[in-house]
Amino acid sequence: xxxxxxxxxxxxxxxxxxxxxxxxxxxxxxxxxxxxxxxxxxxxxxxxxxxxxxxxxxxxxxxxxxxxxxxxxxxxxxxxxxxxxxxxxxxxxxxxxxxxxxxxxxxxxxxxxxxxxxxxxxxxxxxxxxxxxxxxxxxxxxxxxxxxxxxxxxxxxxxxxxxxxxxxxxxxxxxxxxxxxxxxxxxxxxxxxxxxxxxxxxxxxxxxxxxxxxxxxxxxxxxxxxxxxxxxxxxxxxxxxxxxxxxxxxxxxxxxxxxxxxxxxxxxxxxxxxxxxxxxxxxxxxxxxxxxxxxxxxxxxxx
Amino acid sequence: xxxxxxxxxxxxxxxxxxxxxxxxxxxxxxxxxxxxxxxxxxxxxxxxxxxxxxxxxxxxxxxxxxxxxxxxxxxxxxxxxxxxxxxxxxxxxxxxxxxxxxxxxxxxxxxxxxxxxxxxxxxxxxxxxxxxxxxxxxxxxxxxxxxxxxxxxxxxxxxxxxxxxxxxxxxxxxxxxxxxxxxxxxxxxxxxxxxxxxxxxxxxxxxxxxxxxxxxxxxxxxxxxxxxxxxxxxxxxxxxxxxxxxxxxxxxxxxxxxxxxxxxxxxxxxxxxxxxxxxxxxxxxxxxxxxxxxxxxxxxxxxxxxxxxxxxxxxxxxxxxxxx
Numbered sequence: 001x002x003x004x005x006x007x008x009x010x011x012x013x014x015x016x017x018x019x020x021x022x023x024x025x026x027x028x029x030x031x032x033x034x035x036x037x038x039x040x041x042x043x044x045x046x047x048x049x050x051x052x053x054x055x056x057x058x059x060x061x062x063x064x065x066x067x068x069x070x071x072x073x074x075x076x077x078x079x080x081x082x083x084x085x086x087x088x089x090x091x092x093x094x095x096x097x098x099x100x101x102x103x104x105x106x107x108x109x110x111x112x113x114x115x116x117x118x119x120x121x122x123x124x125x126x127x128x129x130x131x132x133x134x135x136x137x138x139x140x141x142x143x144x145x146x147x148x149x150x151x152x153x154x155x156x157x158x159x160x161x162x163x164x165x166x167x168x169x170x171x172x173x174x175x176x177x178x179x180x181x182x183x184x185x186x187x188x189x190x191x192x193x194x195x196x197x198x199x200x201x202x203x204x205x206x207x208x209x210x211x212x213x214x215x216x217x218x219x220x221x222x223x224x225x226x227x228x229x230x231x232x233x234x235x236x237x238x239x240x241x242x243x244x245x246x247x248x249x250x251x252x253x254x255x256x257x258x259x260x261x262x263x264x265x266x267x268x269x270x271x272x273x274x275x276x277x278x279x280x281x282x283x284x285x286x287x288x289x290x291x292x293x294x295x296x297x298x299x300x301x302x303x
Numbered sequence: 304x305x306x307x308x309x310x311x312x313x314x315x316x317x318x319x320x321x322x323x324x325x326x327x328x329x330x331x332x333x334x335x336x337x338x339x340x341x342x343x344x345x346x347x348x349x350x351x352x353x354x355x356x357x358x359x360x361x362x363x364x365x366x367x368x369x370x371x372x373x374x375x376x377x378x379x380x381x382x383x384x385x386x387x388x389x390x391x392x393x394x395x396x397x398x399x400x401x402x403x404x405x406x407x408x409x410x411x412x413x414x415x416x417x418x419x420x421x422x423x424x425x426x427x428x429x430x431x432x433x434x435x436x437x438x439x440x441x442x443x444x445x446x447x448x449x450x451x452x453x454x455x456x457x458x459x460x461x462x463x464x465x466x467x468x469x470x471x472x473x474x475x476x477x478x479x480x481x482x483x484x485x486x487x488x489x490x491x492x493x494x495x496x497x498x499x500x501x502x503x504x505x506x507x508x509x510x511x512x513x514x515x516x517x518x519x520x521x522x523x524x525x526x527x528x529x530x531x532x533x534x535x536x537x538x539x540x541x542x543x544x545x546x547x548x549x550x551x552x553x554x555x556x557x558x559x560x561x562x563x564x565x566x567x568x569x570x571x572x573x574x575x576x577x578x579x580x581x582x583x584x585x586x587x588x589x590x591x592x593x594x595x596x597x598x599x600x601x602x603x604x605x606x607x608x609x610x611x612x613x614x615x616x617x618x619x620x621x622x623x624x625x626x627x
Binding site: 193205217 | 421
């Protein structure tokens with residue numbers, strides 16, 4: 001054992017030697033920095049942002065009303081008057097695509113929010129309490145995941161009745177196991193961390209540890225999963241709409257628009273092209289953004 | 304000798320595994336007096352950490368379980384205490400710091416956040432008062448720029464600073480006993496010295512009793528008044544620092560002291576005790592150290608020695624060489 005310094009010389013707290021790093025950087029700020037550097041992710045975020053703006057400002061930017069019919073102008077090709085052309089009722093496709101963003105984003109966002117909340121709770125319960133609770137919850141997840149998700153969604157809608165709201169509920173339900181499993185695995189690993197032991201050692205209760213230490217450590221993967229899940233939810237909503245199980249006419253839902261116009265695909269391809277493009281772009285946007293978020297937030301990718 | 308604050312009597316903590324029951328802590332007796340520093344030394348796997356976790360009621364359950372004995376803190380037997388009562392005691396009356404400062408803080412919260420939470424857990428204070436206390440305690444543990452540190456994240460601090468934060472967190476509610484489980488093992492030597500100094504100060508100025516778990520005999524000599532030597536889940540020798548270093552009685556203690564590298568010695572090879580620690584419980588009868596002991600004789604394998612007073616002034620040893 002080396003000898004200790006005979007007398008500790010106390011430096012004043014403002015001694016320049018103590019200056020370390022002035023700027024306080026939070027993990028979120030770090031993530032934002034690395035997200036900014038990722039061009040693809042920014043592209044995705046911009047696409048998403050544009051669609052969100054479109055949805056919010058639909059009333060102001062749409063040139064026509066979403067259900068404004070003009071039977072004389074049916075199936076018109078794109079022109080300066082109707083940029084995206086018109087459909088078989090003479091409705092302006094651009095306007096319907098713009099209003100459709102509202103529906104798709106609404107369904108995507110709230111369906112994912114619902115499944116994230118329910119899935120996280122179930123995942124926490126399964127991961128923390130373990131044993132038979134875990135067995136029951138995990139097996140239910142396994143069973144749900146064994147179904148093709150769209151079939152499960154169709155089954156749920158069949159029970160609840162076809163409507164946009166029920167499609168949203170169905171999509172929320174089928175996404176629960178994804179979040180549940182994710183959070184469960186996070187809980188299992190965080191539970192073993194030493195800071196959980198030291199939280200216990202200062203007298204913290206289990207419930208409090210769960211919600212103030214375990215859950216916040218799972219937020220990042222939940223956000224990533226959530227962003228990617230919105231993309232799938234939008235596709236699922238469109239698929240249900242296409243099958244007539246989601247949005248009901250005359251709601252300008254993209255999937256429904258595809259279904260309604262598919263008989264004109266040869267004579268008036270723009271009637272299916274633009275709604276399809278809208279679906280593709282939003283999904284692409286959310287996927288790019290989700291991938292970027294994963295790179296930025298995943299601690300394993302950090303050096 | 305002062306008033307006893309923590310007394311452990313016949314503590315048995317067993318782990319129930321697929322390979323059977325393992326007595327990680329096997330009938331351990333020791334006590335900590337008010338304001339003293341007790342060292343617990345031993346090799347890895349000797350049951351030091353499990354003993355401290357048992358006192359905190361934090362033995363992972365399953366597979367671990369306290370199957371016998373008493374842990375008397377003031378006038379209360381903690382073995383029978385409810386989980387709710389234990390939560391009140393943890394952090395408030397008995398606090399603990401761990402070996403790994405790098406991972407003992409939650410990476411997603413600021414230092415202040417975690418300190419304030421710890422303070423408010425045991426005090427019904429508003430946030431402002433708790434924050435003031437957090438700054439005060441950070442200054443107490445010798446951290447510079449306490450006001451700024453409060454808004455920083457654990458990854459921005461060095462290991463030594465983090466260990467200071469851990470000590471601050473443990474000291475936040477002025478506990479009467481601080482259990483330090485190898486608090487300096489993960490730190491480099493200069494920081495080690497500072498942390499030990501800090502703990503000494505806290506012990507002296509605030510009268511906090513410290514139970515210091517370590518395998519470093521240098522640390523023991525520096526810090527402790529009394530030492531208990533653990534081997535394979537048992538305490539094999541107990542005494543004051545002077546007794547243990549000057550007149551070690553148990554062959555294991557002798558071996559431990561001999562294996563500390565000595566700069567003045569000309570010998571090239573370092574001394575080491577032959578063999579390694581037996582799995583606790585693998586020796587049912589006899590002294591657990593007998594297979595590695597150069598003085599072992601027939602009685603050592605046929606009868607288990609008890610921890611009894613030997614020599615003068617309360618030195619205790621469990622070895623047939625010193626008992627009849």
